[in-house]
Amino acid sequence: MAEAHNNPGGSTTAGSIAVAAESTVATRMSAPPSFDVADFPVPHGREEEWRFTPLDRLRGLHDGTAVADGSIKAEISAPDGVRVETVARDDARLGRAGAPVDRVAAQAYSAFEKATIVTVPKETVLTEPVRLALHGEGGVTYGHTVFELGAFAEATVVIDHTGDTVRAANVEYVVGDGAKLTVVTVMDWDRTAVHTSQQGALVGRDAGFRHIVVTFGGDLVRIHPRVTYAGTGGEAELIGLYFTDKGQHHEHRLLVDHNTPHCKSNVVYKGALQGESAHAVWIGDVLIEAKAEGTDTYEMNRNLVLTDGARVDSVPNLEIETGEIVGAGHASATGRFDDEQLFYLMARGIPETDARRLVVRGFFAELVQQIGVPDIEERLLAKIEEELEASVA
Template sequence: MTTAYTEVEPAFVPVQTRSERPHSYDPSDFGVPTGREVNWKHTPVAQLSGLFETAPVNDGVVYEVSDERFVGAPLTDGAAPRGEFFRPEDVVSAVAWKGSVEALHIGIPQDEEVAEPIVVTITGQGADRRADGHLVIEAAANSQATVVLRHTGSAQYAQNVEILVRDGARLTLISVQQWQDDAIHVASHQAQVGRGSALTHSVVSFGGGLVRVNPNVELDGNGSEGRLYGLSYADAGQHLESQVYLFHKGKHTVGDVLYKGALQGESAHSVWIGDVLIGPDATGTDSYEANRNLVLTEGARADSIPNLEIETGDIVGAGHASATGRFDDEQLFYLQARGIDEEQARRLVVLGFLSDIVQRLGIPSLEEELLAAIEAELAEVNA
């Protein structure tokens, strides 16, 4: 008896590891996402159709910089330092690269310590307006500065932010999304942190219909540090997302990732995916990532996926954690037992939960503003 065998082609296995995903400056190399891809499966891609091609008229946002001394000449494709580190890793970042003929360049001179935050205000010109943007933020050797990106108004905005932290520099970058409810904002932040330098990168998302800000940080130099913080508050119908990638490449690097979010209202949705890679040469690494979510009402959902890859055994420590839950009944009982009514007790719990991130921003006026915004959100859920 003869048995016939049919050769079966191996099944397609999608790229799961962030570091192995393809890169290209040509949007056509990625194709249009279907929502089944690993980096799109938690995103409502149907709402992003306007960002899969370059803007026909790139007039969706207006930029204003608080201190023009730090604004360099616009950077065309191929003009250094644009593209020194940034490589698009999805179709929207490739669209933003191709569609932004000139990149805004914010440069901190060598050895200069800038006392006041440099604020870049990005104002949307309308929900039907499109914009592609590429920003380069460069902290020269041994410099120190804080840069705040403030997003307001409404637009459909594909954005790239390239961050270069030279040796010995210390840079704080805060991206604040306070869009109107119909705004769509998809951003790719890519940062290279040099020897003995430090980057504190924070993403604060309160407004917008669909906001996806994905930081990608490479601790390239020995002794470099990366602290990545996030704060989000999703209301009914909002989708707020961050996919974080921290690559420990140099020796004796330090990484700290902490994102916190609150959700309230029907179909409020947050997504956090954290990928940490400790490379084969990253001996002496100390790294930890965590995501915490507080669900305040029925109908809200938080997706949280931490991932950790370690390619060397010679490290100080590494870990990851994720937790999503409702109010801690014991906390509420403790407060109510001391005469605090339930509504006020819930308010104190939420403020205590989120203020941990707010207090790390280091700008008192912004901290006060965000705490007031949290109070306003809580007033709506308690109304």
């Protein structure tokens, strides 16, 4: 498996099916963040932030022609003490975790009618997850959701996406001082669905934020997690798992903005691809601002290509404006099966097909085990098994 480490402008290639490349492009977006869609030009695909995205498959989300005409069924289950509110657009609690950074996110912010705010009061420790199930029932939908944890609260949030829709949404996570939030967001859409989502987190002083993205379904899925810090001592862990099948486009674009001293971040995303025109994109941007002394950060993306015809674009970017840091690094690796692992298993009498399955299971197992929600872990392992069955059918 080819791997690139801290080599701006370098690239590695595994055959003609997968590419891992690093870019010297600045991690800041070309247009300033804004809640107004008019502040963003219509993208044409040549822009840095859009060059990997097939715009024609966004079904009009990028150019204003996608009119809200669909429906999505939303069900929330929350433990006692958690407050769930439906609010109007003018609620002052909206937008605190950051403004949209591209036209689709701004379109989503301009188009939603009602927002949902889920609040976990300070010092509340939840023993059961807050669950939000979103099921698309066709058409175009827009949405906005805020999850807020008060100081020293602890919670796990599970967001599950199923059904069919063309959807653009913004999700905010506001993590109070000393609070700990784990988010598991599962993209298990029907194969015809389109979903774009900017997911911004504001992490308080000495707070912890774990953001776990699992992407299986959809025709096109484009997720944009962003993290900023509101106080020193904040820690963020971003984990991703994706299995991209024939014809699917899965794109994950991350930004961790170390804008506060003495904060930490760790990013690990893993993906597997199979089938003609399967395309995965991972952009990992980490910015360490001049005032963010004492930063400790690392990001890694690994991809396993199972068949010919699949493609990966993996672009880690690390921009450092101060030398007074604890550590910073990144790695990107894309390749086929590890021949040594396969040989080891086959030499012990395991058929090649079963050996390949074991390698893929092991590739994902480390991340699945970190989710911490047993029913989600079991479901994902079953989904991986289903994908592997399809690959040998």
